[in-house]
Amino acid sequence: MAAYQMNFNQDFTSLSVLSSTGLRLYSIGGQDKVEEIFAKENTEQIRIVERLFNSSLVVLVTAQKPNCLKMLHFKKKQDICNCFYPSEILCVRMNRQRLIVCLAESIHIHDIRDMKILHSIENIAPNEQGLCALSLNSHLAFPICQSSGELRIFNAHKLRTGMTIKAHDTPLSALTFSPSGALLATASERGTVIRVFCVKNGQRVQEFRRGVKRCVRIASLVFAAGGDYLCASSNTETVHVFKIDARAVEVAELKAIAEVAAKSDKEKTTTTTTATTTTATATATASAAAAEAAAEETPAASWGGMFTKAVSSLLLPAQVSDVLAQDRAFATVQLPQPGLKNICALTRVQKELRLLIACEDGFLYMHEFNAERGGACKLLAVHDLRGALEDVIELQLSESVLKTQSKTLPAALPQQSLTMLKSCAASVLIENPDPVADNSYAGILRGEQADAMSDSAKFRKLCDAIDTPTKLYDERQFPPVAITAKD
Template sequence: MYPYPPLQRQTKVCELSFKTAILAVKMNRKRLVVVLDTSIHIYDITIMKLLHSLDTPPNKKGLVSLSPNNENNYLAYVASNVSGEILVFDALNLQAVTIIQAHKTPVSALSFNFSGTMLATSSGKGTVIRVFSIPDGQKLYQFRRGTYPAQIYSLSFNIQSNLLAVSSDSETIHIFKLDERAREQAKQQNVKAAGRGGNSGQIVGGAGGGMFGAWIPEAFTDMWQPERDFAWFKLPPGSIKKYNICAISNSTPLVMVATGDGFFYQYSLNAQDGGECVLLNRYSMLDPAEKQEFETSQQEAASPPDEDQL
């Protein structure tokens, strides 16, 4: 891999070589993280010096998330390939912080918010989305994406951390609202779980029953009905099953999606009432001259959701 400075195109700073394939590369203003199948390497991005290496279980998908925040500079990665354990590592001070039993099955996606204070995860089937507080690893929210299994492609918070967009190989993009009502429900569930000796996160090195700590039994979590989505929209038929990533605009109520077939979509989001988002524009990233604008009214867009949205 060849890191480049931001203001000088095609000017190589250094070259990093590895014996096995690079599965993912993450960076923020202080750290660069290189993910291999069974190891993670952390570099000081200012001088490109190797600071620390972590041995990991096989991680064929290169699932990691690096916080963009300089102070809450956390790295999250899968700690098991047979269960949903996630280890949160302080990339600034180079020490393990928390182990979270996020799901019963292996995690299929994970992502920090902008401030590094929340971590979103998805279950192996992609039907349940959970949000945990960082660094203590307490469960804050739980949402249901849909009924049928799906491969989760991206989890994306808005900058205020009150909305979470989720994209997958299904036709529907879901936006969940991280509001006080859902959080209060989570608090009540965590209090009940604590009374039974359960906990979703275990501080590394802290007291309480082994390295991975206790976690909320699946039978109890099933009693807590996950929240449904706040808003949604369907991608055009040609983009279904194509790899995609989504994001919520920091300045305007827009949801943006880039798809593997080279298109970029903008959807209008009703930030107050939610509901179905309206397609505004479609751009071709392969042909900059190609742009398609849409003038669909809110009334025309308000068609009932499909099975995946229910």
């Protein structure tokens, strides 16, 4: 494991830091406010940690039990349940409805409210890095080929297989969905080109050129909270931010509507109905063509588009014309040194758009982001998260003053014996902790509970951990609304 393993939650409001000394969770409340909210000594050698938005639910995977997923209510310091899988857990993804556990050759889908296993995707192509992505509306993307960048989209809400997309010629190294779930961004092992696809029909919407001279490994690929930017970091010293073309997205969606109309047209049997649907198809196709033509005639791209089309059609081979059509970075950040893994987030901090970079050197960098002109992003603050568990050091560059905040270390989580209650499909076992003795008057009247923790009790604990208490005085405490799953 790297010196410091950093990971943002789904809405970029908190950050987990794993090191040889322990696990810490931080709340990002502002440019100069990064507060420690939980700490746990690393006696179990934790290697994977995920927090569900701003809730109290945290899942852990340790090196001692690599096939065990531990779920806990970190604010109450209570274990909820343990889930055991046939092989090592490589990746965990969560949203408000689903919890995804990715193994090397299978993926398991749980209902996050009661941890019942809903579906298992078996016999997939070996995925040794546990590469997968889950959208807020429960679309799941994962690679299906070791020799090329071919992927599959699976609807984890309706539990049915979707389309297959050949995103790259070489194997994939990064996948991410936009917040709305409408777009999917991919990068290959070469790391020179990043592509964005429409989830509805698999059409390529945009292509970005990260670099030409050298192949790199993409460490972080993430959309901005609004879905209008895409941020990529690698093992080089530069972080790139690309701008999503809203008009290109609109054209892709119109084409998807036209394709659906055309498909329904073929399925009609009567001549009258066929004629009606053909008209609708022609109208949708015309709308898509008009939108595409309008996109080509925008002032910002008129000369460049004309030049690219002329050169690509008359002078240059297809590979060269593809390079000319690729978009460059809208904004960049120069890091202190190359070779380190950096995790990025482009989100609003106290209503201001900020680019956050969490580096495996133990620092959290906060940069200014100008949505109008782009360019180089100015460094605003650095938070040093390398110290002892009780100390958080913050460097405020605007004032050039070093500030130290003392924290009290929360007590370590109690170790509880576990009792197996039931087994699920695909060799997934779920264990629940023994109940705590209830010495209250109501508990005495009910009598002893001999069935350890029932499913209903586990359900209540999970719901309690998942639900995020809202604070009316802080709009950032409201969790993002989960989008209803769509095809």
